[in-house]
Amino acid sequence: MNDNVLYTRVYEVHKEDFAAxxxxxxxxxxxxxxxxxxxxxxxxxxxxxxxxxxxxxxxSYGGTMTINIGESSIVIICADTGPGIPDVELAMKEGxxxxxxxxxxxxxxxxxxLSNINRNSDNMSITSSPEGTTIRMxxxx
Amino acid sequence: MTTxxxxxxxxxxxxxxxxxxxxxxxxxxxxxxxxxxxxxxxEEGMAWVTVQTHLNVIxxxxxxxxACIIIPENxxxxxxxxxxSNEEGITIFSSPKTSYKLCCEMYDLGxxx
Numbered sequence: 001m002n003d004n005v006l007y008t009r010v011y012e013v014h015k016e017d018f019a020a021x022x023x024x025x026x027x028x029x030x031x032x033x034x035x036x037x038x039x040x041x042x043x044x045x046x047x048x049x050x051x052x053x054x055x056x057x058x059x060s061y062g063g064t065m066t067i068n069i070g071e072s073s074i075v076i077i078c079a080d081t082g083p084g085i086p087d088v089e090l091a092m093k094e095g096x097x098x099x100x101x102x103x104x105x106x107x108x109x110x111x112x113x114l115s116n117i118n119r120n121s122d123n124m125s126i127t128s129s130p131e132g133t134t135i136r137m138x139x140x141x
Numbered sequence: 142m143t144t145x146x147x148x149x150x151x152x153x154x155x156x157x158x159x160x161x162x163x164x165x166x167x168x169x170x171x172x173x174x175x176x177x178x179x180x181x182x183x184e185e186g187m188a189w190v191t192v193q194t195h196l197n198v199i200x201x202x203x204x205x206x207x208a209c210i211i212i213p214e215n216x217x218x219x220x221x222x223x224x225x226s227n228e229e230g231i232t233i234f235s236s237p238k239t240s241y242k243l244c245c246e247m248y249d250l251g252x253x254x
Contacts, residue, residue: 018196019221022198022203024201025204026200026203029204040152043205046205047180050180050201054177069230106193107176107191108177108192112175112180113175113177116177119181123211
């Protein structure tokens, strides 16, 4: 979709930084509330961005979360620096997880992250290689 | 309508935080320890019963605008989690009761009916 970007912001997400996990998503949510986005759409964006942020913290070497607010859509792009998802189709399956035991004990690793993102976004795409994974989520406003 | 203040009194909960408004309405209940599951199914105004006490519980509660978090069976809550919830204005309660008992009592109050 071609949409004029009115606001853009980049948040850094660090590997295994569980103490800060969810902060980027919380900031995104606050910004969307400030500009008066519909609560139901904010909820979808908060769920999807939180899942993507947690995935980066658990599985990647870290990266960035970029939010672009346009006139009729909001796009969030999560780009990490590796090690990539070997089988994206398998990773998309609800219940499939590669999270280690200590992460599961924290209540993560239910294998619902990517499917939650898919269900809550109007458009989602993943590209992945050992150099990094990029998840693009689009929400119509 | 049940507020978190009424919930605190009726369920004999111990309030661990300073944040949160006493008049916040409890619209429904939720009992689950899988954070992704809660992210997928949570709704605004829920009182969330969970044995998880780490920082990310606060993130999930904030993103969903939950009414409060209830930690069962006197499970110890780290100070870092309490500090974060004060910062975010989320109320955490503690109780010696089990998750099951807490949910039964919430249901008896009419929450989620």
